[in-house]
Amino acid sequence: MHNVLLIEDNPGDARLIREMIAEDPRAPFTVHFADRLAKGLEHLSAGETALVILDLSLPDSFGLDTFTKVYTHAPAVPIIVLTGNDDDALALSAVKGGAQDYLVKSRLDRELLLRSMHYSIERKRYQVQLEHQANYDALTGLPNRNLLHDRLRQTVYSQRNPRNIAVVFMDLDHFKFVNDSLGHSTGDKLLKAMGDRLRSVLREGDTVGRVGGDEFVLILNDQSNEEVIFRAMQRITAKVAEPIMLDGKELYVTCSAGISLYPQDGRDVDTLLKNADAAMYRAKEHGRSNFQFYTSEMNERVNDRLALEHALRRALERKEFMLHYQQKVDLRTGSIIGAEALVRWSHPEWGLVRPARFIPIAEETGLIVQLGEWVIHEAARQTRDWLDAGLKPGVVSVNLSARQFRADGLVLAVSRILQETGLDPAQLEVELTESMVMHNVEAAIATLQGLKSLGISLSVDDFGTGYSSLSYLKDLPIDALKIDRSFVRDIRSGSEAEDGILAQAIISLGHALHLKVIAEGVETDAQLHFLKRHGCDQVQGFLYGEPVPPEQFAQLLERAKRRGKRA
Numbered sequence: 001m002h003n004v005l006l007i008e009d010n011p012g013d014a015r016l017i018r019e020m021i022a023e024d025p026r027a028p029f030t031v032h033f034a035d036r037l038a039k040g041l042e043h044l045s046a047g048e049t050a051l052v053i054l055d056l057s058l059p060d061s062f063g064l065d066t067f068t069k070v071y072t073h074a075p076a077v078p079i080i081v082l083t084g085n086d087d088d089a090l091a092l093s094a095v096k097g098g099a100q101d102y103l104v105k106s107r108l109d110r111e112l113l114l115r116s117m118h119y120s121i122e123r124k125r126y127q128v129q130l131e132h133q134a135n136y137d138a139l140t141g142l143p144n145r146n147l148l149h150d151r152l153r154q155t156v157y158s159q160r161n162p163r164n165i166a167v168v169f170m171d172l173d174h175f176k177f178v179n180d181s182l183g184h185s186t187g188d189k190l191l192k193a194m195g196d197r198l199r200s201v202l203r204e205g206d207t208v209g210r211v212g213g214d215e216f217v218l219i220l221n222d223q224s225n226e227e228v229i230f231r232a233m234q235r236i237t238a239k240v241a242e243p244i245m246l247d248g249k250e251l252y253v254t255c256s257a258g259i260s261l262y263p264q265d266g267r268d269v270d271t272l273l274k275n276a277d278a279a280m281y282r283a284k285e286h287g288r289s290n291f292q293f294y295t296s297e298m299n300e301r302v303n304d305r306l307a308l309e310h311a312l313r314r315a316l317e318r319k320e321f322m323l324h325y326q327q328k329v330d331l332r333t334g335s336i337i338g339a340e341a342l343v344r345w346s347h348p349e350w351g352l353v354r355p356a357r358f359i360p361i362a363e364e365t366g367l368i369v370q371l372g373e374w375v376i377h378e379a380a381r382q383t384r385d386w387l388d389a390g391l392k393p394g395v396v397s398v399n400l401s402a403r404q405f406r407a408d409g410l411v412l413a414v415s416r417i418l419q420e421t422g423l424d425p426a427q428l429e430v431e432l433t434e435s436m437v438m439h440n441v442e443a444a445i446a447t448l449q450g451l452k453s454l455g456i457s458l459s460v461d462d463f464g465t466g467y468s469s470l471s472y473l474k475d476l477p478i479d480a481l482k483i484d485r486s487f488v489r490d491i492r493s494g495s496e497a498e499d500g501i502l503a504q505a506i507i508s509l510g511h512a513l514h515l516k517v518i519a520e521g522v523e524t525d526a527q528l529h530f531l532k533r534h535g536c537d538q539v540q541g542f543l544y545g546e547p548v549p550p551e552q553f554a555q556l557l558e559r560a561k562r563r564g565k566r567a
């Protein structure tokens with residue numbers, strides 16, 4: 001049974017047509033009716049219409065416009081246009097525009113109508129099939145070169161703000177071997193399976209197509225930076241490389257891929273494809289099973305990045321990490337009341353790698369959880385050692401990263417570390433950032449309470465740079481706010497009235513919430529005096545001392561101890 005939608009405002013014409021269709025018991029049509037274009041379009045949205053019979057002059061739309069609206073609304077549904085006597089020109093335009101047929105109302109009879117209906121449905125079915133054949137690869141059902149071209153052109157031209165598009169040319173390694181040794185039917189199954197895999201790893205809005213034998217092209221949108229593309233490529237190539245069972249055999253297939261980026265590697269479709277292809281050949285030359293970017297700087301950056309990731313994975317076992325300690329000073333007494341432990345990575349060849357360079361990578365790879373635990377353990381052990389040696393390191397703080405904070409078992413791990421090292425929890429503090437807490441407040445509060453219940457203190461690092469909801473802030477079980485360096489930097493010689501106004505505001509806010517306030521990045525006397533004047537509790541910064549290795553920090557503590565004895 002076909003659902004036919006009749007869009008016709010004249011009740012007489014509508015009745016006539018319905019009767020003609022209903023008269024024939026063999027006619028496989030159910031007629032639905034709309035007397036306005038708007039109603040018709042609404043009906044079409046349900047998606048069950050097999051054919052539209054459309055009067056072009058309606059109360060809410062007129063002429064060719066009526067046809068165009070219906071056609072763009074449901075391009076896959078055949079349309080028969082109804083016109084008045086002298087509207088042949090209009091009717092022909094509709095047919096040229098994609099209508100299957102037209103009928104003149106006054107010359108309508110049952111035979112003609114039914115024939116036109118059958119004919120239109122068949123004709124449209126055939127057209128759709130042709131279109132599909134012209135645009136899709138029969139084996140995998142993926143877009144073919146034709147459609148990929150169109151899609152890529154559309155994506156490139158619809159870029160309002162120039163975000164990166166990545167065009168990936170991908171080729172299965174040793175496909176010919178599979179084909180020759182296992183037979184074409186296995187080869188076909190492999191291509192189909194790879195097509196499905198590629199489709200399944202892509203995000204909505206991305207496209208994968210097959211452009212030849214074992215060649216696929218991927219269009220990835222919104223690739224804002226190389227990091228994102230890099231991750232996507234790792235995900236995609238890993239998916240391809242998963243073992244696959246075909247005809248009772250387990251196969252391991254890898255791929256080589258080349259990537260070009262819009263706009264820097266080409267501003268038009270052909271150039272982008274050509275360059276991605278060239279990069280793919282380089283990947284083959286590199287021994288297959290890898291991907292290459294078109295531009296060499298991109299490759300260098302990515303290779304550096306890979307090397308760093310690789311080295312980072314080994315750094316823990318090789319004991320390449322250490323902690324430096326930066327003193328925190330009480331503003332009233334001027335004495336050391338604690339330290340922040342800051343991780344350092346010294347690589348045997350590259351020397352010191354800055355945390356800003358490797359912490360984000362550790363985050364993304366998940367290594368941060370292990371590394372973070374090591375940091376807490378090492379800081380706790382060291383503090384305990386100093387205490388055993390009769391020194392007074394005060395409260396030692398460690399930084400937590402977002403992923404570490406969200407990971408299961410953080411509270412348990414900290415509790416275990418306290419037990420193992422025998423450190424008094426009152427000597428330990430963790431620093432977290434606002435965004436970590438505000439990301440999922442309820443879960444965060446639970447974790448914070450867990451940490452708090454161990455007896456350690458909590459402070460919010462880089463305060464004022466993330467987004468904080470003040471109403472949550474007062475419910476958090478925290479002990480201190482750490483004014484971000486940038487606000488301390490704003491405190492100059494006090495020439496401008498606004499200088500330091502934010503630092504001052506954070507001090508007031510912190511005190512109103514009964515929190516301690518500490519300023520980081522204090523470098524000048526002017527900053528120090530300003531902070532003192534406004535009642536800040538503690539400071540940390542190059543003015544007092546840079547982060548130093550543990551032996552050197554121990555010397556600071558020794559000196560403080562001797563001074564204390566003398567006093």
Ligand code: C2E
Pocket residue numbers: 326341342343354355356359372375398399400401431461462485520521522523540541542543546547
């Ligand atoms: P942060 O927690 O805000 O650490 C303070 C940073 O400011 C440190 O940089 C420190 O060396 C620097 N600094 C201290 N005094 C001054 C000063 O007077 N002026 C200036 N300009 N800078 C000063 P560092 O050690 O490079 O650490 C950078 C960031 O890396 C840290 O920011 C923290 O977010 C992260 N980080 C460091 N160690 C760890 C760690 O063990 N775990 C985690 N998750 N992150 C860490």
Ligand code: MG
Pocket residue numbers: 340399431461
């Ligand atoms: Mg910190």
Ligand code: MG
Pocket residue numbers: 461462482484485520
């Ligand atoms: Mg900070």
